[in-house]
Amino acid sequence: MMPQIQKSAQPKLQQYLGNADFHLNTRNQSPEHQLPHREPIKHILIGSTQVVTSTIHHLHIVGYASVGDWSPLLPTANSDEVMSILIRQILM
Template sequence: MAQPEDSAQSKLEQFLSENLDTPSVNQPTQKPVPQRKPVKHLLIGSTKAVTSTIHYLQVIGYASVGEWSPLIPTGNSDEVMSILIRQILMQ
């Protein structure tokens, strides 16, 4: 004969499985898989301004100097550009 505790436990489990959207012990919970998406940063300005900005972003811990592209001439006199591509997590 089943003990009252067993009966109460099984009734509780039955109620929970029918009325709440909670996973059972045997079902793994599904978590959303975070995806990475690219973000492109483009600095355009004088060589001094772009270089200073890149170094400042390193000082504040955003991106190291080596993550930026080499300085690329834009075609305008005294103007260069540098590109940084970061992958950010999207939920």
């Protein structure tokens, strides 16, 4: 038996589902019953190594993104800065 998810948590969880392959017959369903489409959102963190790493870990702690979801730290044109990128697919 699967545990039930509180109704208020479902939309948030559904936003961040991976590329799940849903096999649903939507031909006879009205538009409000069809699966919403996904759009990419790109997050870019730019700052010192310490602040970017700290922010990535904070976002992991609050459950937004795993540390491994972010790109490796990449150098920027400024010698004291790095950046990391996260691309997510958000349900619309």
